[in-house]
Each structure stands twice: as C-alpha cells, then as structure tokens.
Amino acid sequence: MAQLKEIIQWCDQTLNTHEFKDYAPNGLQIEGKSEVQKILCAVTASQEAIDAAVAQNADLLLVHHGYFWKGEPYPITGMRGKRIKSLIQHDISLVGYHLPLDSHPSLGNNAAIAECLALENLQALDPSERHPIGNIGFLKQAMSATEFRDYLTARLGFKTIHLPAEKSQIQKVGFCTGAAQDFIGKAAEQGCDAFISGEVSERTYYEAKELGVHYYACGHHATERYGVQRLAKAISEQFNIEYSYFELNNPI
CATH class of the missing domain: 3.40.1390.30 (NIF3 (NGG1p interacting factor 3)-like)
Incomplete structure (x- = not known):
C-alpha cells in the first residue's frame, strides 16, 4: 500500500x-x-x-x-x-x-517505439526542444518502403497505412506517437527517409509526396x-x- x-x-x-x-x-x-x-x-x-x-x-x-x-x-x-x-x-x-510520457527517455511512448523497432543512435526530431516530443533513429540495415511497412505492421500489431514518397530505401526514420502527422515537415528538414506517427490526415498524402518523406500511420492507440x-x-x-x-x- x-x-x-x-x-x-x-x-x-x-x-x-x-x-x-x-x-x-x-x-x-x-x-x-x-x-x-x-x-x-x-x-x-x-x-x-x-x-x-x-x-x-x-x-x-x-x-x-x-x-x-x-x-x-x-x-x-x-x-x-x-x-x-x-x-x-x-x-x-x-x-x-500526456506529453511528459511521450518524451521520457526510458518510460516514454517514443522510447518504447524505438526499442520495439530496433532503431539506433537516437536524436531529437526538433533539436531546439529540451525534452524532445519526437525523435529520429536509424535502422541497422536499410529497407525498401514496402518492407518497412510490413515490418511496422508486424512489430506494432497494426495494419500500417503507407503514404509513399520517391526514395527507394529507408534507413533514417523520424517518429512521434499519437497524432503527430504534421511533424512530417520537421522530418523533412532533418533529412529523414520516413516518418512514423499514429494518425493521418488528408493533407499528409500530398506532404509526403512533395516533401520526399515516406509517411507511415501506425495507429494512435497502437503507438501509445x-x-x-x-x-x-x-x-x-x-x-x-x-x-x-x-x-x-x-x-x-
């Protein structure tokens, strides 16, 4: 007690x-x-x-x-x-x-996603944040866009929605759980090949294509x-x- x-x-x-x-x-x-x-x-x-x-x-x-x-x-x-x-x-x-639990470096949702997906060399999605809400990590080996979609589906237990971009290989991955689809712009600024979040908006389809960043919606609930x-x-x-x-x- x-x-x-x-x-x-x-x-x-x-x-x-x-x-x-x-x-x-x-x-x-x-x-x-x-x-x-x-x-x-x-x-x-x-x-x-x-x-x-x-x-x-x-x-x-x-x-x-x-x-x-x-x-x-x-x-x-x-x-x-x-x-x-x-x-x-x-x-x-x-x-x-809410946000404190997203960003905590060991207990947080983003930390858990990084561990689940075996992403390495983590860094802040937005370097100006003292406690980053989003992160960037690297796959040990690059995957094709469809291989990465299937990998996400298998690891997170959610039928992943993939909005494609032009890049053929994915290794540098931005991610932020929940409803962070609008952070795809930050991922593009940091040179990410892909960005993961929970939800997706209509506008995200065009942003992924025009920013050159594959977007993967893995479920708001499933990622948190x-x-x-x-x-x-x-x-x-x-x-x-x-x-x-x-x-x-x-x-x-």
Missing part, C-alpha cells in the same frame, strides 16, 4: 512535468482514495477502462489520455459527466500524463500502448503495489 500523494510526487518528478506546456493537466486529475493498493493503466480514460478499474477494485486509473483538455466545455455533463461520476462514486483516482504500462510498472516497483493493464484494441 502506498500514499496517493507520494505516488503523484514521484511521477511528477520522474517525468519532469513542470517543464512541459501541455494541452491538459498532467498528474492527478480526479482525487480518490488517499491510499493505493492497486493501479489499472490504460491508454484512454474511457468508460470501459473505468468499468474495468471498478471491476478489478483498482484505487487508481493511470492513463495517457485523461480529461480537461484545452478548449473543452467547462460543464461536467453528458458522456464526460458519466465517466467522472463513476470515478467519484467508486473513489478511484484518475491520473494522466507502451508508456502507461512502463510507468505503471515503475510505480509498482518503486512502491511495491500491484498493477495491471487494460487493453481496448482501438482501431484508430
């Missing part, structure tokens, strides 16, 4: 949350029990994830996509109201980490499964408490 405040303090310090400007609050979003025996982690704080936390008697739901995003309406009604009511009724804390699991495991080891992961195989 661990104190909720101690867990949040440790996470905030580990992820350097105070050094990020984000689209939602990082850390404790809804306060539940003061003592935590079990954590359930999930990519998104959906109703199904909340129901799973209730069913598993979790004290804390740890997510990458929490609540209170910039631009959202203030009233707690409708779908969001139902979710928050469920958490409060069952005294479950909601804890969310890893950070919450790594963070939950680290919390479990630090505080000697139980954790589990809830997988809702979102096809987007």
Whole structure:
C-alpha cells in the first residue's frame, strides 16, 4: 500500500512535468482514495477502462489520455459527466500524463517505439526542444518502403497505412506517437527517409509526396500502448503495489 500523494510526487518528478506546456493537466486529475493498493493503466480514460478499474477494485486509473483538455466545455455533463461520476462514486483516482510520457527517455511512448523497432543512435526530431516530443533513429540495415511497412505492421500489431514518397530505401526514420502527422515537415528538414506517427490526415498524402518523406500511420492507440504500462510498472516497483493493464484494441 502506498500514499496517493507520494505516488503523484514521484511521477511528477520522474517525468519532469513542470517543464512541459501541455494541452491538459498532467498528474492527478480526479482525487480518490488517499491510499493505493492497486493501479489499472490504460491508454484512454474511457468508460470501459473505468468499468474495468471498478471491476478489478483498482484505487487508481493511470492513463495517457485523461480529461480537461484545452478548449473543452467547462460543464461536467453528458458522456464526460458519466465517466467522472463513476470515478467519484467508486473513489478511484484518475491520473494522466500526456506529453511528459511521450518524451521520457526510458518510460516514454517514443522510447518504447524505438526499442520495439530496433532503431539506433537516437536524436531529437526538433533539436531546439529540451525534452524532445519526437525523435529520429536509424535502422541497422536499410529497407525498401514496402518492407518497412510490413515490418511496422508486424512489430506494432497494426495494419500500417503507407503514404509513399520517391526514395527507394529507408534507413533514417523520424517518429512521434499519437497524432503527430504534421511533424512530417520537421522530418523533412532533418533529412529523414520516413516518418512514423499514429494518425493521418488528408493533407499528409500530398506532404509526403512533395516533401520526399515516406509517411507511415501506425495507429494512435497502437503507438501509445507502451508508456502507461512502463510507468505503471515503475510505480509498482518503486512502491511495491500491484498493477495491471487494460487493453481496448482501438482501431484508430
């Protein structure tokens, strides 16, 4: 058993949350029990994830996509109201980490993608960022564009969408999980052969072709499964408490 405040303090310090400007609050979003025996982690704080936390008697739901995003309406009604009511009724804390969990060099989503794809010699996609949100890595051996698409599909468990460019071989790869398709311009500036993210937009087709960078959409959910699991495991080891992961195989 661990104190909720101690867990949040440790996470905030580990992820350097105070050094990020984000689209939602990082850390404790809804306060539940003061003592935590079990954590359930999930990519998104959906109703199904909340129901799973209730069913598993979790004290804390740890997510990458929490609540209170910039631009959202203030009233707690409708779908969001139902979710928050469920958490409060069952005294479950909601804890969310967004950009800090994308960029962390060992626990983060991008670090996990690099490891999964065996990308080497990592560097920042944007060298001006103190805590890079995106990265660049190198394949040990170059692949053709179609070979790389099939490799991504096999390693990430998501039917990858490939928007082609002219280059015949891929070795220098930019990547940023989630909805970072508009970072393809940064990848082009850094001379990348390809860029990986989760989602894709209509405009991305033309940008890939005209910028000369192959684009691979590997799923927003599929590319961001890893950070919450790594963070939950680290919390479990630090505080000697139980954790589990809830997988809702979102096809987007």
